[in-house]
Amino acid sequence: MTYVIAEPCVDLLDKACIDECPVDCIYEGDRMLYIHPDECVDCGACEPVCPVEAIYYEDDVPEEWASYTKANVDFFDELGSPGGASKVGKTAHDPQWIKDLPPQSHE
Numbered sequence: 893m894t895y896v897i898a899e900p901c902v903d904l905l906d907k908a909c910i911d912e913c914p915v916d917c918i919y920e921g922d923r924m925l926y927i928h929p930d931e932c933v934d935c936g937a938c939e940p941v942c943p944v945e946a947i948y949y950e951d952d953v954p955e956e957w958a959s960y961t962k963a964n965v966d967f968f969d970e971l972g973s974p975g976g977a978s979k980v981g982k983t984a985h986d987p988q989w990i991k992d993l994p995p996q997s998h999e
Contacts (some may be wrong), residue, residue: 893943894927894929894932894934894948894950894964895927895932895934895936895938895939895947895948895949896927896947896948896950896953896960896964897909897918897924897925897927897946897949897960897964898946898947898948898954898957898960899946899956899957899960899996900942900944900945900946901924901925901942901944901946901947901995902923902990902996903910903923903995903996904918904924904944904946904996905920905923905924905925906942906943906944907920907972908941908942908943909925909938909939909941909942909947910925910942910968911940911941912933912937912938913937913938913977914933914937915935916931916934916935916976916977917931917932917933917976917977918938918977919967919968919971919977919983920981920982920983921967921981921982921983921984921985922982922983922984922986922991923985923986923990923991923993924986924990926964926967926968926970926987927941927947927964928964928968928973928977929964929968930944930968930973931973931975931976934949936949947953949996954964956988959989962987963987963989963990966987967985967986967987969985970985971983971985984995
C-alpha cells in the first residue's frame with residue numbers, strides 16, 4: 893500500500909508535501925505531483941499538509957479519482973525508481989490522459 897495524489901493537485905502543484913516527505917518519494921510532473929509507490933514508506937506525513945486534500949491512502953482514494961492510483965504508477969514507467977525526487981527534478985512523464993485534461997481552476 894502507498895499514498896496516492898489525485899485530481900485536486902492537477903495544475904496546482906503546491907509542493908508542501910514534498911517538503912514533508914522524509915524519503916523524497918514525491919516527484920514533479922508537468923501538471924501534477926506523483927508519489928512513487930515503491931519508494932513511499934507509508935508514513936503519512938504528506939497527507940495533512942496538502943492544502944487541497946489531494947493525497948489519499950491507496951484504499952481511501954474516492955471512487956471518482958480511482959484512476960489516479962494507476963497514474964501514480966504509470967508516471968514511473970519510463971522514469972523507473974531513481975531513489976529520490978530531488979536529484980531528478982521536474983519531468984515530463986505525466987500519463988497522456990493527465991496531459992490531455994482540461995486546465996484545472998483552483999479558485
